[in-house]
Amino acid sequence: MNNFEEKKNKALKVLSEHEDSKLLTHLNSCVHCGLCAESCMYYLTSNDERYIPAKKVDLVASIYQRYCTFTGKYFPFLGKARELDEAAAEEMTDLLYGACTLCGRCTKHCSIGVDIGFVIKKGRQMLTEMGYTPASLQSTVNAAINSGNNMSIPESELRDTLTWLEEDLRDEVNDPDASIPLNVPNADILYTLNPREPKFFPLSISAMAKIFYAAKESWSLSTQMYDVTNYAYFTSSKSEAVTIAERLYNETVNLNAKRCVLAECGHGSRAFRWEAPNYLQKQFPFETITSVELMAEYISKGRIKLDKSINKEVVTLHDPCNLVREGGVIEPQRYVLKNAASEFVEMTPHGIDNFCCGGGGGQLAMSEYNERRMKTAEIKAEQIRKTGAKVVVTPCHNCVDQLMQIDNKFKLGVQVKTLAEIVADAIILD
Amino acid sequence: MALYRIVSLIAFLICFASLAYHFLRLIRFGVPKDYSVKKGNTAAAIAYSYTGGMNPLKKESAYLHYPTYTAGILYHTGTFVSLVLFFLFLLNTGFSSSVQWALVCVLAVSAASGLGIFIKRTALNKLRYLSNPDDYVSNLLVTLFQLFTLIVLIDGAFAPYYYISASVLFLYLPLGKLKHSIYFFAARYHLGFFYGWRGIWPAGNEERTR
């Protein structure tokens, strides 16, 4: 058996392994009505038929048909059932990795209800089995596996950053005892970070530390495992996703925290809250919530007090797909913003109908598709421009990065902030 | 019973058995087991998936494409009417002339919709690109079945052609995309389960966002 045949067999195994009826269902449901085209930013910004969501489903379904169905085996021309050869694998890589952010918008609007993102992820899994994962994305996964965080930040560097942030916090709240606790067992909360925070956006760590301080929270960070991201979710490598998820699970258990609070990261919160229990095949003995929900809880319970007049500029909100449409955190960020900003305007559309910023699905890590990514951003730029807002808040560090690039490219003149930053600015300390 | 009627009945039974196989396979593969902590109400969300979630105001596939959406609804209505009539014809059920002409009108509109969808598929680059032979064959067979139902309602002399068209449709149905008559319901179930588990559906969470 040649090398490609071996890879092909591994990929085809993905299509024959059924945990339940979901895969079978979604591989057999698309009717090629084409009505999902206008729900996808890739198609909308290019008019390129290859980017129609149904085409991406077809790339996987046609191979499934060819190898796993009666019609596909004996009458392949009927449904254009397709051999899995190198050309097919390359086309799949280009479209399933390079032209989809797994935003799930097409699924919500599909006339049938095909879970298009789910099928595309299965396609990515096949490609990963064959070794076709884009090298840039795989290197992010490798960094997380090898170093414990996706930016390979050494522990000493993290500790240095947190030390000066702690000093800043003390100055800001005028309390020499204010702290950023590290590796404290039995705290109520183990808080996580997106490695972009210590690396590029440390102020969002300060912001959250200030919120915890104001709420008099019992919390801790871990220097061993703090990375909320799981890029293996994007490559659909089950074994790597398990490794990464297991580390955060183990750290939460080891430190005996009551709650694991997920930092502002769309895919990270999805990967740990909704996918990790299934990766690890167990229910977690601690509660997992997002910092967005925690901030809303603090406000509603009166644990923190805000003066929204401090944030005077018009604020709009970008909904991260994995947190909102795919993660069910829809209202808390709105509740927080209504309490933290003088004027909050919604984008159109928003909530579970929101458009992806273009940076999801691992796109920000895959530099080979940068041009396409920034082309899709036209939609988000226009959405932002129409709100007239001066500040765009988004509870996701990936989205922050993409929105800053959008601001730069489309000259929007907006500031991009996390939710914690805007809340921290509005906090009134006792 | 005439031979063509017997043939169509056998074709229907083959079709039914084949769809039953698909349905039973779905049941055998089972429903998702999710280890994460459920946030919403899956039963309510699944119910919503078949009802409010299908509301044309909630789906871009409907509200951005009202002519196609309307044609699709009419076309499917005509298919259901034709299927019911197939059994009524087998039972030699007669109709009053007003009912007969009402049915003819419904089928004329639905078959025209089917034809419209076919023309759209052939005419638009986007749809031609997505389509495979099965899409055209399925569309044509269903439209022809509706047309022959209409014709036979007017003139019983066309019964042999009607039963032949029905037989071909029934034999073809399990081979291609017409299987969505089963998988559509499974897809809505899974969508409802997914959104329900995570507390995204049912409505209430889903405000009108345009």
Ligand code: SF4
């Ligand atoms: S809307 Fe759904 S059924 Fe129609 S082509 Fe797109 S994925 Fe297929």
Ligand code: SF4
């Ligand atoms: S998940 Fe998003 S990016 Fe991917 S095909 Fe669907 S709408 Fe397009």
